[in-house]
Amino acid sequence: MSTKMLVTSFLMLMIASTAAIAQDASPPRSGREEAPAVQQRTEPSANTVAAIIVKSWGSNPVWGDLNVNWSTYGTIPVFIDYTTLINSDFTYADLVNSNADVVILSDPAGGKQQYSSAEVAAIAKYIKAGHVIVGTFLTFQYPDQGIDNRALAPIFGLSSSLSYTFVGISNEFTKVANACLFNKIPGPSVMSNGYPNSQVPSSGSWIGNLGSAIAGAESDNYVGVLSGYHKKSATAIYISSMPEYQTLGGDDEQFLYNAITCYAKK
Numbered sequence: 001m002s003t004k005m006l007v008t009s010f011l012m013l014m015i016a017s018t019a020a021i022a023q024d025a026s027p028p029r030s031g032r033e034e035a036p037a038v039q040q041r042t043e044p045s046a047n048t049v050a051a052i053i054v055k056s057w058g059s060n061p062v063w064g065d066l067n068v069n070w071s072t073y074g075t076i077p078v079f080i081d082y083t084t085l086i087n088s089d090f091t092y093a094d095l096v097n098s099n100a101d102v103v104i105l106s107d108p109a110g111g112k113q114q115y116s117s118a119e120v121a122a123i124a125k126y127i128k129a130g131h132v133i134v135g136t137f138l139t140f141q142y143p144d145q146g147i148d149n150r151a152l153a154p155i156f157g158l159s160s161s162l163s164y165t166f167v168g169i170s171n172e173f174t175k176v177a178n179a180c181l182f183n184k185i186p187g188p189s190v191m192s193n194g195y196p197n198s199q200v201p202s203s204g205s206w207i208g209n210l211g212s213a214i215a216g217a218e219s220d221n222y223v224g225v226l227s228g229y230h231k232k233s234a235t236a237i238y239i240s241s242m243p244e245y246q247t248l249g250g251d252d253e254q255f256l257y258n259a260i261t262c263y264a265k266k
Contacts, residue, residue, distance in 0.1 A: 054103060055108050091118070106137075120149075135156060140158075143163070157213035157231070158227075162209060164200065181226070182216075225240050243255055
């Protein structure tokens with residue numbers, strides 16, 4: 001093989017390796033997810049728990065499935081708006097106008113979504129008013145891409161001064177507390193079929209780094225964690241992995257339904 005061919009092969013290998021690393025950091029997208037999501041609009045009933053996804057990684061099939069098949073998971077109807085604010089800037093007025101009971105941040109840093117200080121303040125104010133927030137995976141930081149949303153951490157009862165990275169996990173979570181988040185999910189352990197990575201403090205563990213939040217389940221000796229934070233009328237749920245990624249049915253969808261409905265006040 002000529003020197004030129006060897007150099008070309010080496011460069012192609014380096015490009016492929018770089019792409020694989022980037023894929024580990026943020027879940028790979030399918031063509032279905034790259035295309036703009038089209039959401040069928042319905043008028044939620046009075047007892048429906050409404051959720052809105054804001055500035056996040058992207059759409060996942062689970063949200064539309066929950067809108068249609070919520071009765072598989074419980075008696076409370078849910079409606080998730082996964083199009084209006086999922087890829088756009090927003091204000092406090094936008095959150096108010098959404099009438100959402102629950103705000104969802106689905107891997108925002110992994111989706112290279114940088115929150116402004118005004119947006120962080122808008123979310124904090126909205127949650128303080130008695131709403132629920134659910135965050136998943138790279139919510140707080142994606143250092144490789146320069147995305148720093150650690151200002152969101154106190155909303156979840158966590159410290160904004162921690163540095164975060166991400167690592168692969170087994171995706172098996174062991175329950176360490178009783179919570180309605182595990183309604184209809186039997187057994188002491190939960191095997192997730194979502195994206196098997198976790199946001200974790202740079203120390204390599206959530207042990208000693210949960211601040212005012214309380215662990216409900218953990219994976220791989222607290223490399224992965226599911227935490228809850230309650231302060232007066234505000235509730236924040238953080239899932240360090242990504243159970244919503246490419247999942248339909250099963251414990252992941254049941255858990256997401258529970259996270260949306262458990263603490264919402266109608």
